[in-house]
Amino acid sequence: MVHMKILKKCGGELEHALRSMCIEPCSTEEYINALEDIVKRTKIGRTWKKLDIKSSNKQFIKKDKPREPFKPNKLNSNDQRKCHKCGEVTDSEKDTEESEASESDEINRINAQINNIDLIYESLDVNSNLPQVGTSDTSLTNIQDAKLYRTKPAKGMGYTAGKSSITIVMVEIQEEKVSLDTGAYCTCVGKSYFNTFLPDWERKPIPIQGVKLSSASESMKTPGIIDLTLIFPHPLQCIRLKVEFVVMDNCASNHFKLGNDYLSIYGIDISYQKDRYLTIADNKRQKFG
Numbered sequence: 001m002v003h004m005k006i007l008k009k010c011g012g013e014l015e016h017a018l019r020s021m022c023i024e025p026c027s028t029e030e031y032i033n034a035l036e037d038i039v040k041r042t043k044i045g046r047t048w049k050k051l052d053i054k055s056s057n058k059q060f061i062k063k064d065k066p067r068e069p070f071k072p073n074k075l076n077s078n079d080q081r082k083c084h085k086c087g088e089v090t091d092s093e094k095d096t097e098e099s100e101a102s103e104s105d106e107i108n109r110i111n112a113q114i115n116n117i118d119l120i121y122e123s124l125d126v127n128s129n130l131p132q133v134g135t136s137d138t139s140l141t142n143i144q145d146a147k148l149y150r151t152k153p154a155k156g157m158g159y160t161a162g163k164s165s166i167t168i169v170m171v172e173i174q175e176e177k178v179s180l181d182t183g184a185y186c187t188c189v190g191k192s193y194f195n196t197f198l199p200d201w202e203r204k205p206i207p208i209q210g211v212k213l214s215s216a217s218e219s220m221k222t223p224g225i226i227d228l229t230l231i232f233p234h235p236l237q238c239i240r241l242k243v244e245f246v247v248m249d250n251c252a253s254n255h256f257k258l259g260n261d262y263l264s265i266y267g268i269d270i271s272y273q274k275d276r277y278l279t280i281a282d283n284k285r286q287k288f289g
Helices: 002-010 012-021 028-042 093-129 191-197 260-265
Strands: 166-171 174-180 188-190 224-232 239-248 256-258 268-271 277-280 283-288
Touching: 012 028, 188 191, 191 239, 260 268
Parallel strands: 174 256, 188 239
Antiparallel strands: 166 174, 166 224, 188 256, 224 239, 268 277, 277 283
């Protein structure tokens, strides 16, 4: 009962602090020690003596500076005076303004010439980045030797440095050889080879419309066009192409030929720098073997 009366007398935050420090069962002595500790830490019940600061209330007296008498300008309007802009002695400010205007015109003229030169160089730079076509009247200047990406073979052995343009792709879910032939006008396949790949292809050919194709030695007979699906395999992401192959009677090749028609349609670039690889469309990081 004594403890409850002490707690009720404390009230508020002091009661909460006392209950937190003294956990029942607890003696009266412990309660009193806890109260003394709280009072010592929080400084409850202390009174503060106000300091009486005596200040000297002296009246502030503003001291005005003595005013100087007005002195009129003794110079006549015809006398020479200094220009406040350039600091030179002139008859009037009009001369300075005229000289500044002439200097500004000269600066503008020089800037216009510089900008014109920059535009000329920019146009030359843009034109030099475009594909250039040589003509008979082109002057042969600034000739530079081509950089070698591989060790050049011995004399007479240059043909040994060639690399095959044949790659393995999935044609209608079958592994087949496809030649990346940039010199071929159209994408084609030999009839004899295609009969082993798809014997019943003649049931659904697309008729060819009035186009005559020929090789270096003879004209090519074209019974029709067949639509196939090519998949270029890659560990990260495979690429699927829809390609129309022209079937040719007198073509003796034993693989499919992907000509420059579909190479340009799908943006296929073949690189021979060090190792031969190809990229498709804008994804230049994904390289196919």
